[in-house]
Amino acid sequence: MGIHERKQREKEQRRKQIMxxxxxxxxxxxxxxxxxxxxxxxxxxxxxxxYLYFKNKEELHTSLSIDILEYISVQMKKFINxxxxxxxxxMHLLKDTFIDVYEYDPMVLINLFHLQSGETLTNLxxxxxxxxxxxxxxxxxxxxxxxxxxxxxxxxxxxHPVALADIIWATYSGVVLWVDSKRLLNNEKDFxxxxxxxxxxxxxxxxxRK
Amino acid sequence: MGIHERKQREKEQRRKQIMxxxxxxxxxxxxxxxxxxxxxxxxxxxxxxxYLYFKNKEELHTSLSIDILEYISVQMKKFINxxxxxxxxxMHLLKDTFIDVYEYDPMVLINLFHLQSGETLTNLxxxxxxxxxxxxxxxxxxxxxxxxxxxxxxxxxxxHPVALADIIWATYSGVVLWVDSKRLLNNEKDFxxxxxxxxxxxxxxxxxRK
Amino acid sequence: MGIHERKQREKEQRRKQIMxxxxxxxxxxxxxxxxxxxxxxxxxxxxxxxYLYFKNKEELHTSLSIDILEYISVQMKKFINxxxxxxxxxMHLLKDTFIDVYEYDPMVLINLFHLQSGETLTNLxxxxxxxxxxxxxxxxxxxxxxxxxxxxxxxxxxxHPVALADIIWATYSGVVLWVDSKRLLNNEKDFxxxxxxxxxxxxxxxxxRK
Amino acid sequence: MGIHERKQREKEQRRKQIMxxxxxxxxxxxxxxxxxxxxxxxxxxxxxxxYLYFKNKEELHTSLSIDILEYISVQMKKFINxxxxxxxxxMHLLKDTFIDVYEYDPMVLINLFHLQSGETLTNLxxxxxxxxxxxxxxxxxxxxxxxxxxxxxxxxxxxHPVALADIIWATYSGVVLWVDSKRLLNNEKDFxxxxxxxxxxxxxxxxxRK
DNA sequence: AATGAATGAGTTTTCATTCAT
DNA sequence: AATGAATGAAAACTCATTCAT
Numbered sequence: 053m054g055i056h057e058r059k060q061r062e063k064e065q066r067r068k069q070i071m072x073x074x075x076x077x078x079x080x081x082x083x084x085x086x087x088x089x090x091x092x093x094x095x096x097x098x099x100x101x102x103y104l105y106f107k108n109k110e111e112l113h114t115s116l117s118i119d120i121l122e123y124i125s126v127q128m129k130k131f132i133n134x135x136x137x138x139x140x141x142x143m144h145l146l147k148d149t150f151i152d153v154y155e156y157d158p159m160v161l162i163n164l165f166h167l168q169s170g171e172t173l174t175n176l177x178x179x180x181x182x183x184x185x186x187x188x189x190x191x192x193x194x195x196x197x198x199x200x201x202x203x204x205x206x207x208x209x210x211x212h213p214v215a216l217a218d219i220i221w222a223t224y225s226g227v228v229l230w231v232d233s234k235r236l237l238n239n240e241k242d243f244x245x246x247x248x249x250x251x252x253x254x255x256x257x258x259x260x261r262k
Numbered sequence: 263m264g265i266h267e268r269k270q271r272e273k274e275q276r277r278k279q280i281m282x283x284x285x286x287x288x289x290x291x292x293x294x295x296x297x298x299x300x301x302x303x304x305x306x307x308x309x310x311x312x313y314l315y316f317k318n319k320e321e322l323h324t325s326l327s328i329d330i331l332e333y334i335s336v337q338m339k340k341f342i343n344x345x346x347x348x349x350x351x352x353m354h355l356l357k358d359t360f361i362d363v364y365e366y367d368p369m370v371l372i373n374l375f376h377l378q379s380g381e382t383l384t385n386l387x388x389x390x391x392x393x394x395x396x397x398x399x400x401x402x403x404x405x406x407x408x409x410x411x412x413x414x415x416x417x418x419x420x421x422h423p424v425a426l427a428d429i430i431w432a433t434y435s436g437v438v439l440w441v442d443s444k445r446l447l448n449n450e451k452d453f454x455x456x457x458x459x460x461x462x463x464x465x466x467x468x469x470x471r472k
Numbered sequence: 473m474g475i476h477e478r479k480q481r482e483k484e485q486r487r488k489q490i491m492x493x494x495x496x497x498x499x500x501x502x503x504x505x506x507x508x509x510x511x512x513x514x515x516x517x518x519x520x521x522x523y524l525y526f527k528n529k530e531e532l533h534t535s536l537s538i539d540i541l542e543y544i545s546v547q548m549k550k551f552i553n554x555x556x557x558x559x560x561x562x563m564h565l566l567k568d569t570f571i572d573v574y575e576y577d578p579m580v581l582i583n584l585f586h587l588q589s590g591e592t593l594t595n596l597x598x599x600x601x602x603x604x605x606x607x608x609x610x611x612x613x614x615x616x617x618x619x620x621x622x623x624x625x626x627x628x629x630x631x632h633p634v635a636l637a638d639i640i641w642a643t644y645s646g647v648v649l650w651v652d653s654k655r656l657l658n659n660e661k662d663f664x665x666x667x668x669x670x671x672x673x674x675x676x677x678x679x680x681r682k
Numbered sequence: 683m684g685i686h687e688r689k690q691r692e693k694e695q696r697r698k699q700i701m702x703x704x705x706x707x708x709x710x711x712x713x714x715x716x717x718x719x720x721x722x723x724x725x726x727x728x729x730x731x732x733y734l735y736f737k738n739k740e741e742l743h744t745s746l747s748i749d750i751l752e753y754i755s756v757q758m759k760k761f762i763n764x765x766x767x768x769x770x771x772x773m774h775l776l777k778d779t780f781i782d783v784y785e786y787d788p789m790v791l792i793n794l795f796h797l798q799s800g801e802t803l804t805n806l807x808x809x810x811x812x813x814x815x816x817x818x819x820x821x822x823x824x825x826x827x828x829x830x831x832x833x834x835x836x837x838x839x840x841x842h843p844v845a846l847a848d849i850i851w852a853t854y855s856g857v858v859l860w861v862d863s864k865r866l867l868n869n870e871k872d873f874x875x876x877x878x879x880x881x882x883x884x885x886x887x888x889x890x891r892k
Numbered sequence: 893a894a895t896g897a898a899t900g901a902g903t904t905t906t907c908a909t910t911c912a913t
Numbered sequence: 914a915a916t917g918a919a920t921g922a923a924a925a926c927t928c929a930t931t932c933a934t
Contacts, residue, residue, distance in 0.1 A: 066918090084294060088904065098920050103905065165439065166376055173446055185447055209467070211460060218440060219433075219461045226436020229375065230428060236383055237395055250421060251429045257419070258468025276893095298929060299896095308895045310931080319929065486897090504714060508925060518899045523926065585859065586796055593866055605867055629887070631880060638860060639853075639881045646856020649795065650848060656803055657815050670841060671849045677839070678888025696914095718908060719917095728916045730910075739908065 067105050070095050071119065074112050079159030083113055083166075110175040114184055117164040121187040124153055128194040139202030140256055143220075146198060147252040150224050151245050158244075162232055165225040195220050199259075208259045216259070223251050277315050280305050281329065284322050289369035293323055293376075320385040324394055327374040331397040334363055338404040349412030350466055353430075356408060357462040360434050361455050368454075372442050375435040405430050409469075418469045426469065433461050487525050490515050491539065494532050499579030503533055503586075530595040534604055537584040541607040544573055548614040559622030560676055566618060567672040570644050571665050578664075582652050585645040615640050619679075628679045636679070643671050697735050700725050701749065704742050709789035713743055713796075740805040744814055747794040751817040754783055758824040769832030770886055773850075776828060777882040780854050781875050788874075792862055795855040825850050829889075838889045846889070853881050 073095035077086045088109055092099040106112040127149045131142060154161055173181065196217040202208035208216070231244045283305035287296045298319055302309040316322040337359045341352060364371055383391070406427040412418030418426070441454045493515035497506045508529055512519040526532040547569045551562060574581055593601065616637040622628035628636070651664045703725035707716045718739060722729040736742040757779045761772060784791055803811065826847040832838035838846070861874045 063918095087902085099904085100906075100921060101919055104918070109904070188447065209464070211464075215457065215460050216464075218444075218457055219437070219464060222436035222440040222457070222461065223429075223433055224436070225440055226432035226434070227429070229439070230432035230435055234428075237391075237398065247425065247428055247432070250425050251432065254419070254421075254426070254429060254468035255464060256468070257472075258464035258466070262467075262472070297927090302896095309929085310895055310897095311893080313930070314893070483897095507923085512900095519925085520900060520927075521898055524897070529925070608867065629884070631884075635877065635880050636884075638864075638877055639857070639884060642856035642860035642877070642881065643849075643853055644856070645860055646852035646854070647849070649859070650852040650855055654848075657811075657818065667845060667848055667852070670845050671852065674839070674841075674846070674849060674885060674888035676888070677890075677892075678884035678886070680887075682887075682892070717906085722917095729908085730917060731915055733909070734914070 063105075066101075070097065070102055070105055070112070071115055075116055075157065075160055078113060078116065078163055079157070083109075083163060083172075107177055107180075108175055110172060111177065111180050113163070114172075114176055114180055116160050118180075118183055118187050120153065120157065120160055120164055121184075121191050123156070124149065125187065125190045125194055127152065128191070132194050132197050139198055139205060139207050140260070142198045142201070143252060143256045143259070146195065146220065147248055151248055154228060154244055154248075158228075158232070158242075161228060165229055192217055192221060202259065207261060209261055220255065223255060224248070227251050273315075277325075280307065280312055280315055280322070281325055285326055285367065285370055288323060288326065288373055289367065292369075293319075293373060317387050317390070318385055320382060321387060321390050323373070324382075324386055324390055326370050328390075328394055328397050330363065330367065330370055330374055331394075331401050333366075334359065335397065335400045335404055337362065338401070342404050342407050349408055349415060349417050350470070352408045352411070353462065353466045353469070356405065356430065357458055361458055364438060364454055364458075368438075368442070368452075371438060375439055402427050402431060412469065417471060419471055430465065433465060434458070437461050483525075486521075490517065490522055490525055490532070491535055495536055495577065495580055498533060498536065498583055499577070503529075503583060503592075527597055527600075528595055530592060531597065531600050533583070533592075534596055534600055536580050538600075538603055538607050540573065540577065540580055540584055541604075541611050543576070544569065545607065545610045545614055547572065548611070552614050552617050559618055559625060559627050560680070562618045562621070563672060563676045563679070566615065566640065567668055571668055574648060574664055574668075578648075578652070578662075581648060585649055612637055612641060622679065627681060629681055640675065643675060644668070647671050693735075696731075697745075700727065700732055700735055700742070701745055705746055705787065705790055708743060708746065708793055709787065712789075713739075713793060737807050737810070738805055740802060741807060741810050743793070744802075744806055744810055746790050748810075748814055748817050750783065750787065750790055750794055751814075751821050753786075754779065755817065755820045755824055757782065758821070762824050762827050769828055769835060769837050770890070772828045772831070773882060773886045773889070776825065776850065777878055781878055784858060784874055784878075788858075788862070788872075791858060795859055822847050822851060832889065837891060839891055850885065853885060854878070857881050 070091070074086075074091045077091045077094055080086075081090075088099050088102060091112070092102055095102070102112065106115065128146065131137070131145045134142075137145075176184070192214075196213050199208060199216040199220070200213040203210055203213060227247050228244060231242065231247050234240050235242055280301070284296075284301045287301045287304055290296075291300075298309050298312060301322070302312055305312070312322065316325065338356065341347070341355045344352075347355075386394070402424075406423050409418060409426040409430070410423040413420055413423060437457050438454060441452065441457050444450050445452055490511070494506075494511045497511045497514055500506075501510075508519050508522060511532070512522055515522070522532065526535065548566065551557070551565045554562075557565075596604070612634075616633050619628060619636040619640070620633040623630055623633060647667050648664060651662065651667050654660050655662055700721070704716075704721045707721045707724055710716075711720075718729050718732060721742070722732055725732070732742065736745065758776065761767070761775045764772075767775075806814070822844075826843045829838060829846040829850070830843040833840055833843060857877050858874060861872065861877050864870050865872055
């Protein structure tokens with residue numbers, strides 16, 4: 053491995069280290085109440101160092117979102133092109149992926165859904181914004197392809213696939229946020245898994261052509 | 263009307279005036295970027311006065327959420343006990359209510375969904391938190407009653423009604439947030455109405471017993 | 473005096489108080505090394521309060537410059553229209569004014585000359601920038617009128633009056649800055665007065681038609 | 683050439699390279715807004731390297747001032763001892779030198795005049811401060827010798843030569859700064875040349891014995 | 893009840909400078 | 914000699930909230 057390569061790897065390493073620290077702090081405090089100083093402390097670095105790797109707080113946060121969206125895409129690509137299972141079964145795998153991602157890092161997922169909102173998106177550099185759009189579009193197009201297949205095979209209702217993919221994604225984010233908020237408001241325990249299960253059962257049933 | 267009553271009414275009046283101003287400012291700027299000074303200006307009052315009516319910024323904001331939740335409850339109560347229509351038709355009225363509320367004040371609704379999250383809920387006084395829970399529960403129980411009726415009449419699948427109500431609500435909030443975020447990210451125009459339409463069509467279809 | 477008037481006066485009072493504190497700190501430290509916190513401390517106020525009266529550090533500093541320019545204008549207006557003395561004598565009064573102003577607050581004057589430079593002028597609000605231009609123009613036009621009179625009476629060389637006024641002002645600022653820098657570099661004592669005396673003697677002699 | 687000599691030369695070479703880069707960046711941004719990193723980038727070196735050649739930012743900047751002062755001295759020495767021209771003609775050559783220097787690098791010259799002020803001079807090492815004083819004194823003594831000659835030949839007024847030299851220098855710096863500030867404030871175009879022309883005409887006239 | 897001036901804690905971000913390699 | 918990653922101090926500015934009037 054050349055010296056340049058090693059440097060590159062170290063740099064990537066450091067980015068991960070910072071993101072890992074940020075993940076912890078954002079999860080614990082939420083975006084606004086997390087401070088760069090605390091993230092730096094968690095990463096055992098100085099505040100200034102973070103700015104060598106991320107333009108600002110927004111972008112550090114968005115990097116986490118991009119990360120998780122990429123993970124979702126990767127997971128979904130593992131099965132969307134399989135020929136041995138039908139669209140209905142793929143819907144179940146979709147749901148399993150969603151549960152898996154949720155369990156991997158619930159807070160970051162919640163933040164992802166929250167912060168794709170008006171208050172944010174303002175300070176992002178053009179590139180990062182573009183990357184966010186791209187990964188977001190990637191995830192959605194994977195979902196769309198499942199729906200399209202279901203429609204083409206005459207299994208699902210004949211609706212616009214993009215609209216259906218939107219609904220799947222919206223249901224996912226809606227359930228995650230709603231269950232989280234119930235947990236906070238009513239001290240109920242976490243039952244995202246069950247709720248997603250039921251929601252997808254209903255949805256798959258609703259998708260089916262009669 | 264006694265003097266005490268009049269005072270009380272004036273006080274209520276003033277509260278409404280502040281909330282109306284807050285609605286405008288929160289809608290325009292979002293929670294974090296809205297300032298108490300601007301809200302005071304909009305209400306033609308001084309900042310200090312707001313604190314005579316609301317404990318803090320959080321609570322002022324939550325009051326708007328409570329308001330909208332109450333409005334939702336009221337609207338739903340108009341039809342949930344009607345005997346001339348069935349549960350499926352009530353699901354359509356539910357959706358109409360949701361669209362109606364969304365169109366009445368999209369930003370406050372979005373804020374409602376966003377801020378029922380970890381970052382907030384911390385600074386609320388016990389009473390307001392209780393009130394929020396109560397109105398939230400009210401809205402949910404109205405939805406639940408529709409679902410329960412559907413199940414009891416053998417029209418809907420036999421699932422736990424509360425779980426189904428959660429899914430309805432989660433779908434609502436999910437669609438609103440997701441469409442809003444698509445609008446912001448991709449400059450797409452607002453199509454919450456269509457998406458909710460389709461989502462409910464799927465959902466009702468999914469709810470039906472075959 | 474009405475309540476509004478008193479409020480107004482108190483507000484003006486507070487502005488003066490802050491400016492006085494700023495004068496001290498800027499004089500002692502220069503613009504960059506002076507901190508808002510120190511100025512606040514000197515004024516026995518909190519940092520936030522300063523921002524109620526001045527948009528930012530730049531503008532607070534510029535206010536001092538405007539103040540001194542106004543003072544210069546006022547002093548000059550006392551004699552520029554007198555009919556009992558000629559232009560040459562007015563040149564001497566001009567110089568006396570300059571010495572007087574210098575002695576009133578040398579550091580602020582030096583800062584005035586320094587900061588009318590590229591690094592600054594960026595953060596000023598349009599109004600303050602306009603005010604600065606205006607007071608600056610006022611002072612210059614007073615000087616110009618003296619020169620014009622000298623030319624019209626056939627006393628001074630026939631040059632463009634504005635150019636000559638520029639030279640007078642440039643000489644003033646040049647001497648002030650140069651003597652200050654000699655003082656700093658060589659620990660020489662302050663001899664602005666003598667240098668201005670000589671400079672004006674030369675200048676008046678140079679202005680005279682032969 | 684010995685190895686030591688070559689090393690020395692290389693070192694000198696590197697210094698020049700850094701100064702050239704610094705000249706560009708300081709000219710474009712001014713002292714405060716110029717960053718060491720940008721200067722390093724411009725010099726195609728790393729920030730750390732600059733500190734091998736210059737103690738700190740102040741000193742790097744001062745080196746440019748010293749450079750320009752040396753250039754002024756060198757230019758003036760070309761004519762101050764000539765016997766074929768008189769003091770009045772030498773005053774014109776002085777002015778030509780000043781215009782020449784101004785046109786060579788206006789921003790550095792402006793910075794030179796600005797930074798010979800209280801805010802700076804603090805962080806300079808004793809040696810650099812000494813060097814600055816020396817070159818400054820050199821330039822002044824060249825001017826002084828012209829004035830002295832003029833006085834001795836009975837051409838100029840009988841004033842203290844150092845005082846007159848101060849006035850010449852102050853007029854130079856005053857005009858440069860003032861015209862620059864007019865350019866910035868009023869968007870006027872650059873007319874340092876004309877103003878210096880007129881100023882020197884007046885000055886020479888004022889210097890002459892009648 | 894209403895005011896609104898004052899507070900001051902709190903946070904992001906910058907950048908000259910250092911030092912291990 | 915050169916690097917450049919890391920430092921960390923420093924400072925401007927904001928704004929929810931208070932409280933004397």
